[in-house]
Amino acid sequence: NAGVTQTPKFQVLKTGQSMTLQCAQDMNHEYMSWYRQDPGMGLRLIHYSVGAGITDQGEVPNGYNVSRSTTEDFPLRLLSAAPSQTSVYFCASSHGGSNTGELFFGEGSRLTVL
Amino acid sequence: SQQGEEDPQALSIQEGENATMNCSYKTSINNLQWYRQNSGRGLVHLILIRSNEREKHSGRLRVTLDTSKKSSSLLITASRAADTASYFCALNFGNEKLTFGTGTRLTIIP
Numbered sequence: 001n002a003g004v005t006q007t008p009k010f011q012v013l014k015t016g017q018s019m020t021l022q023c024a025q026d027m028n029h030e031y032m033s034w035y036r037q038d039p040g041m042g043l044r045l046i047h048y049s050v051g052a053g054i055t056d057q058g059e060v061p062n063g064y065n066v067s068r069s070t071t072e073d074f075p076l077r078l079l080s081a082a083p084s085q086t087s088v089y090f091c092a093s094s095h096g097g098s099n100t101g102e103l104f105f106g107e108g109s110r111l112t113v114l
Numbered sequence: 115s116q117q118g119e120e121d122p123q124a125l126s127i128q129e130g131e132n133a134t135m136n137c138s139y140k141t142s143i144n145n146l147q148w149y150r151q152n153s154g155r156g157l158v159h160l161i162l163i164r165s166n167e168r169e170k171h172s173g174r175l176r177v178t179l180d181t182s183k184k185s186s187s188l189l190i191t192a193s194r195a196a197d198t199a200s201y202f203c204a205l206n207f208g209n210e211k212l213t214f215g216t217g218t219r220l221t222i223i224p
Binding site for chain 2 (some may be wrong): 031101105
């Protein structure tokens, strides 16, 4: 059972480039979310989804887009990367949402924007 | 900010000792969760405690919640080298968002 799979694990971008971080889960979880982790700041919620076709903003959504066309996938798009988006990105999923159950995390995607 | 604040930021203890870390918050919560993160890895869920619960156990882990003081503590008994990790509290306020603190870095000295 793979759980939550994130790709790529490492990525280097130049300022202004675009890219998509992929996240897939095989647990049939309705809830999926994206966090970024920066030193000294903990994890901050970027976007989340409570089901296919439904997305909403978290604490730091600017510069990021998401979509949820299937239950399994929740890609995070950076349309025009900035150095401030250098971070470690984590995707997480849950059966009942964060107000009822635990989050299962992927191993992270480490992004550097030059 | 609705972020939880963990204390201490870093903790080093000898193997076999108990480790205690605390999380304080300012706004009433629906539940509070503790997660562990090993270096370079994703977070792993440890325990969820609801606002109407006062204490929960899981193996060597004991979590308490005092809603009157708006604080929680995580106790790890009989620590092992494998417990070396960062520990985060995460707060849920009854919505679909989970807010993480900045974490406690625990080092177990063999």
